[in-house]
Amino acid sequence: MKTLLLTATAAVLVLAGCKKDDAPATTDFQTLKRTVLVDFSTHVALASYKDLRDASLTLNASIQALETAQTGINLTAAQNDWKAMRGIWEQCEGFLFGPVDVNEYDPYMDTWPTDYTQIDSLISSRTPLEVTDIEQIPLSLRGYHPLEYLLFGQGGSRQPGDFTPRQLKYMSSLTTDISNTCTKLYGSWAGTPENYAVQVAQSGTPQSAAYPKMQNAYLDIVDGMAGICEEVGEAKIKDPYDARDPQVVESPYSGNSWTDFENNLRGLQNVYLGHYKTHGLGLADLVAAKNKALDTKMQGQINAAISSFATVKAMPFEQSILSAAERSKIQRIMDALATLKTTLEDELRPFVLQYITD
Amino acid sequence: MTKGALILGLFGISLLAMCRKAAPFPEADYDQRLTGGIATVFDESAKAFTHAVDGLNSRDARVHTLGDLAFEQTFVAAPASVNGGLGPVFNNVSCLSCHHNDGKGSPTLGQNNSSMLFRISVPGQNEYGGPVPVPGFGTQLQNRALLGSRAEATVSVSYMPFSVTYADGETLELRRPTYRITDPYTAYSGTAFSPRMAPPVFGVGLLETIPEATLRSFVDESDADGDGISGKANYVYNPVTGQRQIGRLGFKSNTADVLHQVASAYHQDMGVTNYLFPNESCAGQPQYVKLSDAPDLADSTVKAVAFYLRTLAVPARRQVADPTVLKGQDLFKQLNCSGCHKPVLRTGIDQTKPYLSNQRIQPYTDLLLHDMGPELADGFTDNYATGSEWRTMPLWGIGLFERTNGTAFYLHDGRARSLEEAILWHGGESEKAKEAFRKLGKAERQALLRFIKTL
Numbered sequence: 001m002k003t004l005l006l007t008a009t010a011a012v013l014v015l016a017g018c019k020k021d022d023a024p025a026t027t028d029f030q031t032l033k034r035t036v037l038v039d040f041s042t043h044v045a046l047a048s049y050k051d052l053r054d055a056s057l058t059l060n061a062s063i064q065a066l067e068t069a070q071t072g073i074n075l076t077a078a079q080n081d082w083k084a085m086r087g088i089w090e091q092c093e094g095f096l097f098g099p100v101d102v103n104e105y106d107p108y109m110d111t112w113p114t115d116y117t118q119i120d121s122l123i124s125s126r127t128p129l130e131v132t133d134i135e136q137i138p139l140s141l142r143g144y145h146p147l148e149y150l151l152f153g154q155g156g157s158r159q160p161g162d163f164t165p166r167q168l169k170y171m172s173s174l175t176t177d178i179s180n181t182c183t184k185l186y187g188s189w190a191g192t193p194e195n196y197a198v199q200v201a202q203s204g205t206p207q208s209a210a211y212p213k214m215q216n217a218y219l220d221i222v223d224g225m226a227g228i229c230e231e232v233g234e235a236k237i238k239d240p241y242d243a244r245d246p247q248v249v250e251s252p253y254s255g256n257s258w259t260d261f262e263n264n265l266r267g268l269q270n271v272y273l274g275h276y277k278t279h280g281l282g283l284a285d286l287v288a289a290k291n292k293a294l295d296t297k298m299q300g301q302i303n304a305a306i307s308s309f310a311t312v313k314a315m316p317f318e319q320s321i322l323s324a325a326e327r328s329k330i331q332r333i334m335d336a337l338a339t340l341k342t343t344l345e346d347e348l349r350p351f352v353l354q355y356i357t358d
Numbered sequence: 359m360t361k362g363a364l365i366l367g368l369f370g371i372s373l374l375a376m377c378r379k380a381a382p383f384p385e386a387d388y389d390q391r392l393t394g395g396i397a398t399v400f401d402e403s404a405k406a407f408t409h410a411v412d413g414l415n416s417r418d419a420r421v422h423t424l425g426d427l428a429f430e431q432t433f434v435a436a437p438a439s440v441n442g443g444l445g446p447v448f449n450n451v452s453c454l455s456c457h458h459n460d461g462k463g464s465p466t467l468g469q470n471n472s473s474m475l476f477r478i479s480v481p482g483q484n485e486y487g488g489p490v491p492v493p494g495f496g497t498q499l500q501n502r503a504l505l506g507s508r509a510e511a512t513v514s515v516s517y518m519p520f521s522v523t524y525a526d527g528e529t530l531e532l533r534r535p536t537y538r539i540t541d542p543y544t545a546y547s548g549t550a551f552s553p554r555m556a557p558p559v560f561g562v563g564l565l566e567t568i569p570e571a572t573l574r575s576f577v578d579e580s581d582a583d584g585d586g587i588s589g590k591a592n593y594v595y596n597p598v599t600g601q602r603q604i605g606r607l608g609f610k611s612n613t614a615d616v617l618h619q620v621a622s623a624y625h626q627d628m629g630v631t632n633y634l635f636p637n638e639s640c641a642g643q644p645q646y647v648k649l650s651d652a653p654d655l656a657d658s659t660v661k662a663v664a665f666y667l668r669t670l671a672v673p674a675r676r677q678v679a680d681p682t683v684l685k686g687q688d689l690f691k692q693l694n695c696s697g698c699h700k701p702v703l704r705t706g707i708d709q710t711k712p713y714l715s716n717q718r719i720q721p722y723t724d725l726l727l728h729d730m731g732p733e734l735a736d737g738f739t740d741n742y743a744t745g746s747e748w749r750t751m752p753l754w755g756i757g758l759f760e761r762t763n764g765t766a767f768y769l770h771d772g773r774a775r776s777l778e779e780a781i782l783w784h785g786g787e788s789e790k791a792k793e794a795f796r797k798l799g800k801a802e803r804q805a806l807l808r809f810i811k812t813l
Contacts (some may be wrong), residue, residue: 102404104458104471107432113441115434118505125505137505138451140434149363208760220403227588235427247439 023215041197041281048092049186056179057087064177067168075160078272090260094267097220099188105138108181114149115140131223134173152253218352225268226344232264233337246318262309269302301340308333393718393754394672406673407460407560413713425666428659429453435504443654445629446507446645447500449475456556461762463556465772473556478548487741492548498626507645511542522782525797529596535773552738555772563668567705567714576724581728587697587787589726594741606725609770610743617664630654677812686809693794698750700724722753731785757811
């Protein structure tokens with residue numbers, strides 16, 4: 001890890017001087033290709049997953065506080081911490097490849113729909129609800145959404161004092177289970193045995209078993225961007241929109257859907273720009289070095305997609321799909337996402353295939 | 359020369375020209391990377407099996423996407439507003455939870471990502487020639503259940519290690535599985551038990567399009583050519599068409615049609631009823647509660663998933679010009695691995711599916727049944743398949759299993775942890791090829807394995 005950081009720092013220093021002002025021709029493209037991967041690993045992936053782990057621990061603490069005292073303050077704090085963690089996770093969905101996919105961490109946290117029939121029967125049973133018991137139950141009873149269902153209630157109607165002791169125990173064990181998964185996920189990138197941050201950063205070298213070619217790492221990144229674009233535009237929004245059915249909306253209890261979708265796009269943007277909370281070099285710099293027009297187009301379309309959410313946020317997603325006036329705005333969001341996806345697949349992917357051949 | 363002779367002469371020349379036989383396009387001129395012909399995708403990542411074929415129109419692309427999304431959907435207990443109808447007994451909760459990344463699964467039992475199911479039967483044949491259900495259990499054992507319901511039984515596995523020695527003295531440890539059925543919900547009287555691990559799902563559209571005559575031409579039941587390999591077609595009832603047809607899918611070529619495969623997987627693996635299988639899988643058992651007459655799944659969803667699978671592309675081969683790989687490729691032929699794992703086939707002409715039609719493909723299978731010897735035998739008969747016969751597993755994509763599944767497992771029940779182990783398990787009709795492999799020197803064995811990894 002230390003070596004990686006040193007490499008990253010050195011590369012950043014080398015490139016910092018010639019980043020924007022110099023003509024692209026003078027930029028050492030070979031170095032840039034490596035730096036973008038190093039910066040993606042450190043500034044985006046590792047930083048986001050670390051944040052996710054920390055947020056899961058915060059949520060765990062606030063659920064335990066709620067378990068101790070069912071006050072309005074504790075309930076609101078727990079709900080806010082749920083939303084904060086959800087915001088980070090949705091950004092992490094901008095790069096759904098590597099351990100989150102191969103080790104199947106995603107379904108342990110984010111299985112949907114919520115199996116409220118089985119949740120209710122679990123709560124009303126005498127089955128023990130320790131963390132080790134939660135680890136044995138189906139995934140549709142684990143992760144963010146069952147927690148959301150209990151924490152916010154149908155239609156966001158939850159009041160302090162509503163919770164039974166078994167519900168609180170279930171929620172507390174659920175958050176521990178979630179933070180265990182988040183810790184493993186971060187560990188898969190940060191440390192042994194997988195060291196996935198190194199695998200990505202050193203793709204195309206013997207240090208990377210996952211990526212014999214550097215191109216493979218770039219394709220995973222670009223395909224991850226296109227993938228989330230498709231998931232938001234063609235499933236998360238389109239399915240409830242087409243069905244005109246509020247019941248098939250994801251995150252319906254917290255009313256958090258629009259924020260979820262926007263954060264998915266912010267995650268995509270993080271990947272493209274190479275930043276999350278700290279700034280590195282991103283795909284944007286790589287693209288601009290060879291094709292300024294494509295970079296301008298990419299940045300414009302990402303911004304357009306993100307800002308399109310501002311037009312609809314006044315009304316919760318599950319209500320707006322039933323409103324004629326809102327539906328035309330939603331259609332424009334889906335159009336913006338489709339445009340972006342086309343650029344990702346038909347221009348950015350070919351760019352990678354053309355310029356990153358090693 | 360008279361005018362007449364000239365005309366006759368010209369006529370003769372043109373006749374001769376027309377008579378020149380069309381020679382086949384030389385095999386060497388094909389791009390060896392194009393495993394699925396036009397339906398090939400260039401991706402060697404974990405997502406290599408998840409791409410649509412090229413050339414779908416926008417409507418078909420949308421149906422593919424809908425099938426893709428449905429394939430990922432988790433089912434939950436009814437009543438529910440979304441994806442209700444799971445169970446009450448089941449093996450897993452979504453297509454994807456067994457077929458990781460549209461690929462092969464893992465041979466664990468009862469866990470969230472376990473990819474095993476268990477075919478069971480008592481002796482005899484049902485009215486269509488298929489296996490006879492075990493009273494109270496059916497033809498598949500569901501080892502999981504909704505909270506408050508009881509699984510049909512618990513299945514556990516233990517592995518006994520043993521060594522195989524190569525001719526050069528090197529050894530390799532294999533593991534032989536033993537399965538136990540415990541805690542059945544009622545007296546269990548099954549005689550045949552066949553554990554099976556989820557196979558990859560891409561490329562089935564191409565396999566379905568291979569003309570039946572091609573498959574029949576490989577049949578050699580009495581081994582007339584004396585190479586030790588017979589090859590037998592299975593003929594199975596297809597509820598989609600209501601006819602008995604040649605089987606192509608399933609570990610015993612026991613399914614003729616992708617749609618049938620999808621509908622029965624929803625029904626048996628997840629307990630999700632649909633228009634082809636409208637009755638709950640546990641009907642007649644104590645945990646059966648009738649909630650609704652309507653199928654759990656929309657007809658359009660079953661069909662979209664079938665369309666999705668039919669239009670999944672096949673990943674391209676890699677390193678096809680590498681000298682070691684080429685050496686391995688020669689060995690594959692010399693050892694007659696290719697006797698069953700047929701490298702090159704051609705799909706039939708189907709103008710409604712230009713993206714699959716008339717393609718030179720490299721599936722490395724003949725889709726026929728072969729006796730694989732006592733070690734792999736499961737004793738489970740299925741139509742014309744005996745208890746020691748298995749369908750030749752297509753090898754395309756096999757070199758990518760490590761990428762798509764994290765840890766790769768091979769053979770019908772995942773007992774093999776490497777390609778090398780998988781080869782050494784071969785017996786029966788493939789005994790000769792396996793023995794020849796065992797006698798190879800280390801460099802040659804590595805070359806063969808290297809070649810298979812490029813598939």
